[in-house]
Amino acid sequence: MAEHNQLIDAVNIRSAIRSYDDVPMDENQARQLSMSIDAVNMLAELNMQLVCDQPTVFAQAAASGHFVNASNYLALVGPAGDDEAKERAGFYAERVILTATLWGLGSCWVGGSWDRQEAARHCRVTASQELYLGVILGPPAGHAGHMAKSYEELASFQQSHRTSRSFEDFTADMSTEDRQAAPEWFKKGVESAMKAPSALNLQPVRFSYRPADGTVAAQLDPDVEDSFALNDLGIAKLHFQIAAGTGTWAWGDGGLFIRK
Template identity: 55%
Template sequence: MAEHTQLNDAIDIRTTTRAYDPEAIAEDQARQLSTTIEAVNTLSGLHLQLIRDCPDVFAQANASGHFTNARNFIAVVGPKHSSEGKERAGFYAERIVLAATLYGLGTGWVAGSWDATAAAAHCSIDDDEELYLGITIGNPQEHMRHLSSAFESLSAAQRDHRDSISVEEAIPGMTPDELDSAPDYLIKGVRAALKAPSAMNRQPIRFSYDPQSGEVRAGFAPEATGDHLFNDLGIAKLHFQIGAGGGTWQWGEGAPFIRA
């Protein structure tokens, strides 16, 4: 039986939102988000920021139909040229995405479908920092209908939202017998990781498990390429940690998971 926690619920219902209601984010929601972002920045050493009412950043994407009414974003800012910074950004910014999901807001990670130069002009970025990515945020179109939907309906929509690789594909090299006898937390963690967003939905993260030592590690699929692999790694690690019911990851590709 799956653990029932708020963060697990958020994983089960989160989908990428492309169509937003033109209504502004409510002030109480904005305050909740800002408080969450401040706490996450303190923990992570990042410089995440909520930027509101900047339609110029998404003018072309809105005009093309890639987005509808996108105008707010979370700026994912961290240290320059830092793979660990990008991994931390994926891990901690996705924590904000899940919080926003619980607040009833829609979100979507953004890499290329925005004007990054215009976005940076709205942000506070120190000389030793860079803008990694953005996360669109706002009320989903027809959000009152969305908020009134039953959890089961939202969860079903998440399952049908996109194709996904299997647990077996996500833990390559394990035999069927090894999978059958694998600890429950491993399977729950991987299933949660498979619900994580990734660039172009490539799902480039793979897990390994050593039955002798009980050690779990996360890294990249052999064929994985792209600018956002470490960001994807951080996001997948957070989802795994939540699904597993606790524990701590070390940073880096191939780094181990320390079971709580």
């Protein structure tokens, strides 16, 4: 997959992996991931951490068959009670996860299918911080075969296993005419956001194009009850930005994307 090494490629092949090989994460990959996380933490003012070899965190989910051999996770840790930090955590953690995807690692965002207290025991969480949620990481089951698959095979697998709300759902605040008239980069951005993971698989984010000034607003769907909505907002914004091209988001519910 050497010719497919961009983040948009990772967007097109990433899917939630629930079964992993019963082997430790490669030490070199773990070291590279930790370095990437450290760099992101400085940029995002977070305290995200890679935690390895802690299967007890997922023991209950493993007993029910929800996960197999899950033992490593990216812990999203940041300031307690800070809505913007939660959004940044989703945005920047997904940036790390997409890089890990290009390295052949599997991942799955977890909001409820883990032991949060046990997970926090293995993290550095100060009195002013909290553990938002986590992302399982590791070599997917049948890792050798997974690595041998072509980009096209992996993309096809995602399409056949990934459920998503419709394009109309993601642009519910726009009329049919406005959707058709929106620029192609907006449509690509929304299609990329449709492939974004969501901690509870609720996908609570809507996008709307504003022709008056060419900006895009990202808003949380008021009809979707999602305790991890702010994290999901950050994840969806990143996916949109990757496909839409050069531009920047303002943080917050209703924040605008300005394309350069």
